[in-house]
Amino acid sequence: MSIQQPVRLTELASCAGCAAKIGADMLAQVVKPLRQRVVPEQLLIGLGAIDDAAVYQVSEQQAVISTADFFPPVVDDPYTFGAIAATNALSDVYAMGGQVLMAINLVAWPESLDTSILSEVLRGGMEAVERAGGAIAGGHSISDEEPKYGLAVTGIVHPRRILTKGGARPGDILVLSKPLGTGLITTAQKRGLVHEDDMAAAVTSMTTLNKRASELLVEAGPAVHAATDITGFSLLGHAWEMATQSKTCMRFDYTALPLLPNVRHYAEAGCTPGGTARNVRSVGSHVHISEHIDQYAQAILFDPQTSGGLFAAIDPVLWETLSQQSEVPFRRIGEVTDLVSDPEQIILSVE
Template sequence: MSEIVFCKSGGCTAKLGAGLLSRVLEKLPKGPKDEKLLVGFDSHDDAAVYQVSEDLAIVQTLDFFPPMVKDPYTFGKIAATNALSDIYAMGGEVKTALNIVCFPESYSLNILGEILRGGSEKVIEAGGTLAGGHSIADSDVKYGLSVTGLVNPKKIWKNVGAKPGDALVLTKGLGTGIICAADRVGEASAESMDAAILSMTTLNREASLCARQYEIHACTDVTGFGFLGHLHEMMGGETACRIFWKDIPVLGDALTYAEEFLITGGGQKNRNYVGDHVCFDGIPFGAEEVLFDPQTAGGLLFALPREQAERLVGDLTCTFPLAAIVGEVTEKSGPEITVLRESGPEYHPMIGRGCSVNHR
C-alpha cells in the first residue's frame, strides 16, 4: 500500500466545520435536565462531565480521525494523544480508554497492529488502562479513542469563565495542520515535520498537572477549530481579548508554508466560522492562516490572573519549551478578538518553580 493512500487529509483538519456542527446540534431534541450532568454538548466544552458523588465526577470524551502522517505507529500515538487531551483540558485524570477503529480489510493487519501499538503506549503513558474497543471495515483508515477520566466536580475547568485582566497562556506551538499539508505535497522539511510530530505526541498531562496549582478561570485545548476558533469559544460572548502575534509560538516553517499558500481546507472553515469576530491589526496573511490552522493534539490554552501566568510559564517551560503568554482578556467592547502585530508586556517566566516540581 502506498504512503499516499494511507495519508490523506487527516488529523483535526478532517473535522466538520464548527459553524455547520453548531447548526446541527442546536436542533437536537433535549430530554429532561439531569442536574448531575455538569457539562454537556450545549456548552461547546471539551468533554462531558457527570457527577457521581460530592467530590467525584466522570469525564467522558471521544475523538478519532484519518491519518495525517505516513507512519502508522506515529499516527496511533498522535491520535491517542489528541483524544486524551480533552480529559486534561477539563482538569481531569485519565482512567480508561476504548479503541475506535475503521480499517479496510484489504490492508495489511501489520499496519493496524502498529496503529494500535502507538495508541496503547500513549494510554499507558497517561496512566490509563486500555479496556477494549470497537472496529468496523471501512474504505479508509480512521483511529481514535473513547476516554473516561475522573475530576473533582468543584475543580472542573470549563472553556468559559475568563475574566478581564487575565493573561492567556498557550503551551504548544501552532502550525501542525499547515506543516502536515505541506508534507503531503512533498514541501515540508524534515525539521518541520519532526517539530510537528514531537508536538502532536506530547501529552498535555504535565501541563494540566502543573496548572492545578494556579487559579485557572478557563481552559481549552487547541485542536480542530484552530487557535482563534477555540479562543472565540473561550470568550463565550462575555469578554474580549488582545492577542500579541510576536508572542505566538509557531512550529518549524509553518509560517513560511502558509505564506506559500500550503494551507488546509479546515483552516478556511475556521476562518468562515470565526473571522467576523477577529480584527487583524497589520498581521500578514500567513500569520492569519497560522492562527486559523486546525491543530492536531494541540496545546492547552489557559486564562488566569496575570501575576500567576508569569509563574505558570516558568513552571511549564521544562516540558513545554514553547509555552508563552500570548494575550490578555479585556472587557467586552469592540471586536471580540484583536490580533496585534507587536509583543505584549514584558514578563519574567523564570520566577516560577521551574523543573523542581515533580508530578509523576
C-alpha cells in the same frame, strides 16, 4: 519509528488529522435544535454549555469525564499515527483538569490493507494511553475505505476542580502550552514538501501529552479562570469558543505566538489545509486583524491544529509562577479585554 510500510497512509485520507472536523458554524447549527427532555442534575457539563468533554458527578469527591475523538491519518508511519490520534483524544480529559482512567479504540479501516499496519496503529495508541497512566479496555471497528483511528476516553476529576471554557475575565492573561503550525506542516508532508527536521518537530509536539500542562493549571486553583485545548478549529476558533462562553473580548499579540519551525515558509508555499477555510468561515467575521499581519500569518492563526496545546485565561498574579517553571513552555500570547452582554459584540483582535 516502526516497521517500514510501502503504503502512504495520508494518501488514503481526504483530510488529515483534526483538519477533518466539521466546521464550528455547521456543527452549531446541527446541535442547536437538540433539546433533551430530562437532564440529570449530576450531568455537570453536557450539551447545555458545550465544552471539551462531558462531566457526570458520581460523588462529592469524584466526577467522570467522557469524550471521544478520531480522525484520518495525519502522518504515514502507522505507529506514529496511532500515538498522535491517541494523544489528541486524551487531551480533552486534560483540558477539563482530569486524569485518564481508560480508553476504548475507535477504528474504521480498509480491509485491503495489511493487518500489520493496523496493529502498529493500535500499538501507538496503546503506548500513548499507558504514558497517560490509563489502559486500553476494548474497542470497536468498522470497514471503511478511508482509515480512521481514535479513542473514546474515560477520565476522572474532582467536581470542584473542573476546568471549563467559560470563566475568562477582563484583565486575564492568555497562555498557550504548545507551538502552532501542525496543520501546515502535515499538509506539506502530504505533498512531499516538508523538511525532515520540521516534520520531526511537529511529531514531537503532537505526541506530547498535555498531562503536565493540565496538572500545573489545576494546581494553580482559582487563579485559572478558563481553559481548553487547541485542535481543529485553530487558535482563533477555540479562542472564540472560550470568549463566547465567557462573554468577553480578547486581544492577541501575533509576535508572541509560539510557532513550529519554518511554519511561515509552508504557508507561503501554499500548504494550507482544507480546514483553514472552514475556520475562517466560522469565526472570521468576529476577528479584527491588524493591517501589518499578512495572509500567510493569517493562515497560521486559522491553521487547524492536531493534538495542540492547552490554552488558558489566568489571573495575572499566576503568570510569574507559571513562566518560571521549566516543565511546560507556557507562552503569554494575549489578554482578555472587555466584558460584553451581547455575543455579537465579542471581538478577537490580533495585533
